[in-house]
Amino acid sequence: MREIVVLSGKGGTGKTSFSAALANLAEGKVLADADVDAANLHLVLRPRVSEAYPFYGLPVAYIDRDRCGQCGQCAEFCRFQAIADFSVRQEKCEGCGVCAHICPGGAIERRPRQVGEVYISTTVAGPMVHAALVAGAENSGKLVAEVRRRARAMARAENLSLIITDGPPGIGCPVLSCLPDCDLAVLVAEPSAAGVHDLQRLLQVLQHFRVPAAVVINKWDIAVQRTREIEQLCAGRQVPLLGRIPFDSTVFRCLQQGQCYLNVPAAPASRATRQVWQALQQLL
Ligand code: SF4
Numbered sequence: 004m005r006e007i008v009v010l011s012g013k014g015g016t017g018k019t020s021f022s023a024a025l026a027n028l029a030e031g032k033v034l035a036d037a038d039v040d041a042a043n044l045h046l047v048l049r050p051r052v053s054e055a056y057p058f059y060g061l062p063v064a065y066i067d068r069d070r071c072g073q074c075g076q077c078a079e080f081c082r083f084q085a086i087a088d089f090s091v092r093q094e095k096c097e098g099c100g101v102c103a104h105i106c107p108g109g110a111i112e113r114r115p116r117q118v119g120e121v122y123i124s125t126t127v128a129g130p131m132v133h134a135a136l137v138a139g140a141e142n143s144g145k146l147v148a149e150v151r152r153r154a155r156a157m158a159r160a161e162n163l164s165l166i167i168t169d170g171p172p173g174i175g176c177p178v179l180s181c182l183p184d185c186d187l188a189v190l191v192a193e194p195s196a197a198g199v200h201d202l203q204r205l206l207q208v209l210q211h212f213r214v215p216a217a218v219v220i221n222k223w224d225i226a227v228q229r230t231r232e233i234e235q236l237c238a239g240r241q242v243p244l245l246g247r248i249p250f251d252s253t254v255f256r257c258l259q260q261g262q263c264y265l266n267v268p269a270a271p272a273s274r275a276t277r278q279v280w281q282a283l284q285q286l287l
């Protein structure tokens with residue numbers, strides 16, 4: 004079983020459109036949307052949810068009102084102002100346990116709080132694992148790990164040899180959760196000063212964790228000189244360049260309609276993406 008994780012230095016580089024295109028090109032695969040903070044692969048792949056599982060974050064405090072003597076000590080000792088009117092505002096609770104420790108009536112216990120859901124779905128491009136995180140909830144790194152774990156389990160159960168994961172942007176904790184056991188990180192880079200800088204940082208992270216990387220340049224023709232910089236960067240670091248996808252309004256138009264741009268085979272971006280897929284298969 005092999006897993007490709009599609010990453011980008013920041014959002015808005017066309018990573019998800021590209022992931023959806025790969026999903027349509029590859030045979031026998033499971034799709035995973037690990038961009039749990041801003042999941043939008045579903046906009047293009049339109050999953051039909053068949054199973055949903057709760058995802059729990061760190062424990063938070065609960066007050067049993069029947070046992071509470073209303074002494075007020077819990078609110079007084081809570082450093083996070085998470086307790087008011089003898090009840091816990093869960094979104095503020097850090098789960099430190101101080102209140103449970105000092106409560107004279109033993110009225111407080113900590114319980115895991117549901118902060119999201121993981122879904123198993125069917126799509127036109129194959130089975131998909133994705134997730135939703137409650138707004139403002141943390142633990143997105145753990146949720147990414149859970150999405151990947153379920154995608155692997157599904158690939159094993161259905162005897163599918165490839166996982167295509169749309170990863171989170173940037174280099175934060177959710178991205179690091181995508182790296183263990185990943186076989187290849189495909190980096191979608193955009194030709195801009197920030198894009199070159201973001202790509203450099205991402206390559207450093209991947210090198211540190213010894214994850215093989217390959218690069219595709221999206222909208223390469225909007226800044227040819229920056230594209231050359233990216234090509235030189237890849238050559239200098241011996242990172243394979245899979246290809247270049249031109250700016251193509253078809254991509255945006257299809258995205259607005261919830262379609263994959265490969266549905267317009269003659270579009271320049273479609274032709275280029277097929278070539279990128281050919282090159283990518285050589286690395287798997
Ligand atoms: S410390 Fe315990 S008994 Fe006192 S107000 Fe808080 S929950 Fe109630």
Ligand code: SF4
Binds near residue numbers: 064081085097102
């Ligand atoms: S567990 Fe800690 S943060 Fe949460 S309510 Fe109790 S004292 Fe406050």
